[in-house]
Every structure is written in structure tokens, then in C-alpha cells.
Amino acid sequence: MSDRLQRAILTLNRLEQPGGGTDGTDIIAAPDSRCLLVLTLIYLVLMLSVPLADIERVLLFSVYPIVESALVGIKYTRLLKRSLWVLPLVALVGVFNPILDTRTVFTVYGFTVTAGWVSLISLIVRGLLAMQAVLILIYVIGFYEVAVAIRRLGCPAVMSTQILLVYRYLSVLLQQVLTMRRAVDARGYGRRHMSLKLWGIFIGQLLIRSLERAENVSRAMHARGFTDRLPLSRYRCWTTTDSVLLGSWTVVFIVIYLVPLGTYLSKVL
Amino acid sequence: MSHHFIRFRDVHYTYPGGYEALRGVSFLITHGEKVALLGLNGAGKSTLLLHTDGILMATSGEVNIGDVPVTRKTLPVVRSHVGLLFQNPDDQLFMPTVEDDVAFGPRNMNLPEEEVERRVSTALEAVGATALRRRRPFNLSGGQKRMVAIAGVLAMEPMILVMDEPTSNLDPGARRRVIELVRGFDHTCLIATHDLDMAAELCPRSMVMAEGRIIADGPTDEILSDIETLTAAGLWPR
Structure with missing residues (x-):
């Protein structure tokens, strides 16, 4: 138990400084803390607003943690592993869905998939993606900078x-x-x-x-x-790169949210 | 504030649990004096030091830092003039990096960022910790943490330095560095310590505390050769 506690303390301490969560890997392109905070909030609001049954659209939102982790130099496998912390909590929220909602959605090789199972899987995927987005935020700018960004945004x-x-x-x-x-x-x-x-x-x-x-x-x-x-400590100024990053990701999120890309892709494939 | 002196007039302090830690403490430390505060654990040394910075307020009596009485209204003025070093550096270091921690005080004083930067550099250089600037305080050794904690206090450029056991738990090298650092500080200095050798080396004057009272106050060499007083304070075996 002492070892696990020691590791937990070290992890917490690492999270306090920008790039500290990457286990020694340097952050390639750390944006302004406000930019990443706003980007994370937009992502969370849009991703969590997708209806539970629309699992294809939720899966498309995984493009952000995968691409952004590569952009800033964090291994996605590590991000995925860390996001599993949240799994028991979200699984607990939806554990009764398969029992309560038995409407058939589709059948695969004779197996009937009910709406309850779809919503449970959707909940788990959302939980993991939300956790991954928050982890990217904290890994890249550090917990202290998150607090500073909140202040600089006028809170x-x-x-x-x-x-x-x-x-x-x-x-x-x-x-x-x-x-x-x-x-x-x-x-x-x-x-x-x-x-x-x-x-x-x-x-x-x-x-x-x-x-x-x-x-x-x-x-x-x-x-x-x-x-x-x-x-407030010294902080970076907002640059054109931050505007481009925020703007381009926001467009991607809105397209995923509004356009039924899953339907088009299934037709093409 | 025209003079950087510390004056206690019949100060009493009782903790919320009812324990009376200070029982009528009176003294005057004049500008530029270096004074050692000696006594056993529980004698009231730390409680006394916390009164110099207004962290604790006297239950009765009066504390003055220069011309300013220590009250809730005068705290910003008092704290900009008194640098208080805590016994455990882990209590003091809490920012993500060493430079942020040293800059914490100056930033709270709303100084321009260039001045903050100058003070951080000067303070880290004074304690020989410039190389630790980007390090995380949690990963430093005990001696390094103590040096960074001292830098955090020096960065506020205090006129009065108050230190609680600055040499406890330090290896001989780190202890020597702290002693030389305090020797170079030419303002008023009050040091609570069990390190009698350091008191003899640094402080021309000493005060001895026992059970919340000052039982002796005078030249350090006289105090340290007064076996009767040292025995009464528990600093010498009976």
C-alpha cells in the first residue's frame, strides 16, 4: 500500500507542472492555458450532448484525444490506460440499463443487441473520452495553470x-x-x-x-x-497558433455533432 | 516604519483548547540586533514567533513591529516587513516549481513582474540555489528545501527576519550555509533554536523561555555559562 501511495503522490506532484504528466516526454506544442481549457470545455459539452443511442457519433469524437495527444507528444496508450480510472464509476451509472431497456436495436449473427446495452457502451465510451480530454488538459498545462486559466478567463x-x-x-x-x-x-x-x-x-x-x-x-x-x-504568475500571451488550434478543433467538433458522418461512412463502406 | 524593532508588552496567548502558551512576555529587540530564542520544545518559542507576523494575535498585551501595532488592519504592512521562516520547509513550499514558490511572496505584494524576477534571481543566488530554479520543491533534499524556503522569505526583502529552528535536521554542510546566510543578513533577526553553538556564533544576545515566560535575557556568552538558568529552562541536565 505504501508503494501505491508513494506513486499516487508522485503522480499528483507531477501533474502540478506543465508537461509533468507525460512521464519525461517533452510537450511539443503547449498552447495557451486558456485556449486548451476552452477547447476542452467545448469538446465536453458537444460530446456529452450527443444522444445516448448515437454511439457512432460518440466514437467519432475520439478523434480529438487521439490526434491532440499525438500533437502534444503524449502516448495515447498511456492516456487510455489512465482514463480507465473512471471506468468503474461510469459502468456503475449504466449497469442496470441492459435490464431496464430491452428494446431490440439490431441483430448481429443471431445475437440481439438491446437499447440498454447500446446506452451502457455509449456511457462507458463517453466517460473514457471525457477523462482523456481532461487528462490532456492537465498533462499539457499542469493543474496550477488550469487554475490560472480559470482566473484569466474572468471567473x-x-x-x-x-x-x-x-x-x-x-x-x-x-x-x-x-x-x-x-x-x-x-x-x-x-x-x-x-x-x-x-x-x-x-x-x-x-x-x-x-x-x-x-x-x-x-x-x-x-x-x-x-x-x-x-x-497570477508569468503567462504566455495568446498567439495566432492558439486561435488556429481552437478554431479548427471547434469546426471539427461542430461537424461531428451536426453532420451524420457515421451514416455516410457506413454507406461508403 | 522608521525603525525596525520588535516590541512585546506583557503578551499573553491562550490556544482555543485553553492551553496558555504565552504568560506575560515582554521584550524589545532593536534595529539590527540578532537575538536567539532558546528553550525546550513546548516552551512557547514558536507561538511567540507566530505573533511577530500576526499569524496569531495576542489574547492580551501588545506587539509592535517598528511603529506599527500588530492588528488585523496592519497585517499587510507587518508582513511586508517581517519574513517568517517556518520550522518545517514542507509547510512553506507548495507551488509547482522552486521559482514560482520563491515568487509567491513578491507576487502577493503586487510587484511588477520585472521586479519579481529580479527578487527571485537575487534570493536564489543568495542561498546558492539558482540551479534548482526549475525543479519541483517536492523532489528536493531536506537541505535544499530549507534553502529554497529561506529564499522565499528573502525574496520579500524583509527588514526583520524571524526563523524557527533554521538548522534543525540539516547535515553539517547545509547547517553551515544557513549560519553564513544569517550572518550576512544585516537587519533585525530573531531565531528560535536548540542549536546552542549556532546561537553562540551568530547572536550577541539571547532570551531563554520556559513555560511561556522569558526567564533570562542578556548577552549570549553570559546566558550560556549560567548553568542555573540553563537548568531551569531544561537546556542543561539536572
Whole structure:
């Protein structure tokens, strides 16, 4: 468990800086943080607005994570693997669809595919694609820059600060869990599982220590003049490349959303 | 602010749980003095230091930084003049890169970006951490983290430097670098420490705390040779 926690902390820390999620691979073309944030939002809104039954159109939206990951130098297989984190959650949302919706949609080699199964698969694909788009955003510009982009887009400062602090305290909490788990393991004589009573004590102590640690972090921030508003760091200016990137992808998304490309493709093939 | 002095007048502080950490602390540290604050763990040293920056507000009594009384209204002025270094650098370093972390204070002071850049470069150079500029603070060694934390405080160009155990958990080389750095700081300095050798080397004056009170205040060489006081403060075996 300690190793997994250590890995989780390292991953979180890596995500805090631009290009940090690419496991050493340099970001080839990092756009302005606002550009990528807006692009991700447009993608999510259009992709998630496609009707559940229209699975062909949802699959066409996979063009964005595949092409954009190649453009910025992230291996798609890695992106796909990481996006699987969200699988249990989306599968849970649609797990009863095959039972509740038994209308036949089509038959393949004698197997009847119902509307429930189509909507379940559609939900899973959407979940994975949405996660992949968010991962590209965080991998390319880093979590801190996402918060800065929110602020630069005119959202209230308190919103971006809250987002950053929640993320920051998550790292504090994980570090505390790791320290306490190591202390338990050090005197556990090889015992791998904790009793229910020990879990209760562990969680109680974790809460108290995390609050104490969070208070120390907060004190250190205020000692350096923090006034509940995240200061804006140096940032890139919006360039023509950003406009071209945002414009061209938006056109692609709208075409996929409005034009029944799946029907045309099936006719051609 | 005409003079960079620290004045405590009969300061009491009680934590919300009812524990009285400061019990009538009074002293004056004048401009340019380097003072060591000695005492056991739990003597009230850290609580006292947090009052210099307005992180904690006195339950009763008065704290002045120069001519300015420490109140909620004067916090921006007080914090721009007092640089507080925390005991655990991990509490202080939270930005994605070293340079962003060092720039955190100056940016909060709304300085122009060119001035922020100048201060970051100067502070990192002063602590010998220029090469760490693009590194992530989480991956640094203990000594490097301490140096970057000090750079974060120096970048605010404080007139008063307040440090909580600056040499704890450091290897001899890193400890020596911190000592030389503080020696080069020619403004007012208040250092809480268990490192009696460092106190003797850096600070002409020392104050000894025990159970929330200052039980001795005077020249460091006299304090460190006063076995009775050191024993009373728990700094010398009975």
C-alpha cells in the first residue's frame, strides 16, 4: 500500500507542472492555458450532448484525444490506460440499463443487441473520452495553470483559489496517509491488514493531523502576504497558433455533432 | 516604519483548547540586533514567533513591529516587513516549481513582474540555489528545501527576519550555509533554536523561555555559562 501511495503522490506532484504528466516526454506544442481549457470545455459539452443511442457519433469524437495527444507528444496508450480510472464509476451509472431497456436495436449473427446495452457502451465510451480530454488538459498545462486559466478567463478569483487549494490539500492528505501507514507497517510485524478498531483510530488521527498540517500550510501562505487570492504568475500571451488550434478543433467538433458522418461512412463502406 | 524593532508588552496567548502558551512576555529587540530564542520544545518559542507576523494575535498585551501595532488592519504592512521562516520547509513550499514558490511572496505584494524576477534571481543566488530554479520543491533534499524556503522569505526583502529552528535536521554542510546566510543578513533577526553553538556564533544576545515566560535575557556568552538558568529552562541536565 505504501508503494501505491508513494506513486499516487508522485503522480499528483507531477501533474502540478506543465508537461509533468507525460512521464519525461517533452510537450511539443503547449498552447495557451486558456485556449486548451476552452477547447476542452467545448469538446465536453458537444460530446456529452450527443444522444445516448448515437454511439457512432460518440466514437467519432475520439478523434480529438487521439490526434491532440499525438500533437502534444503524449502516448495515447498511456492516456487510455489512465482514463480507465473512471471506468468503474461510469459502468456503475449504466449497469442496470441492459435490464431496464430491452428494446431490440439490431441483430448481429443471431445475437440481439438491446437499447440498454447500446446506452451502457455509449456511457462507458463517453466517460473514457471525457477523462482523456481532461487528462490532456492537465498533462499539457499542469493543474496550477488550469487554475490560472480559470482566473484569466474572468471567473471570480475565489473560485480558482478554491480549486487550487483543494488540489493542494489532497496532496497533503496523501502524504499524511503515507507517513501514518509507514508507522503502522514499521511495527506491524508483517501483518498486512489492519483491524476495524485500528482503522477507526487511523482515520480519526488522519483527520486531526491533516487539519493541523493544512493549518501550517495556510499559516505559511499568509506569512508571505497571501490574501485569499491566487497571484497570477508569468503567462504566455495568446498567439495566432492558439486561435488556429481552437478554431479548427471547434469546426471539427461542430461537424461531428451536426453532420451524420457515421451514416455516410457506413454507406461508403 | 522608521525603525525596525520588535516590541512585546506583557503578551499573553491562550490556544482555543485553553492551553496558555504565552504568560506575560515582554521584550524589545532593536534595529539590527540578532537575538536567539532558546528553550525546550513546548516552551512557547514558536507561538511567540507566530505573533511577530500576526499569524496569531495576542489574547492580551501588545506587539509592535517598528511603529506599527500588530492588528488585523496592519497585517499587510507587518508582513511586508517581517519574513517568517517556518520550522518545517514542507509547510512553506507548495507551488509547482522552486521559482514560482520563491515568487509567491513578491507576487502577493503586487510587484511588477520585472521586479519579481529580479527578487527571485537575487534570493536564489543568495542561498546558492539558482540551479534548482526549475525543479519541483517536492523532489528536493531536506537541505535544499530549507534553502529554497529561506529564499522565499528573502525574496520579500524583509527588514526583520524571524526563523524557527533554521538548522534543525540539516547535515553539517547545509547547517553551515544557513549560519553564513544569517550572518550576512544585516537587519533585525530573531531565531528560535536548540542549536546552542549556532546561537553562540551568530547572536550577541539571547532570551531563554520556559513555560511561556522569558526567564533570562542578556548577552549570549553570559546566558550560556549560567548553568542555573540553563537548568531551569531544561537546556542543561539536572
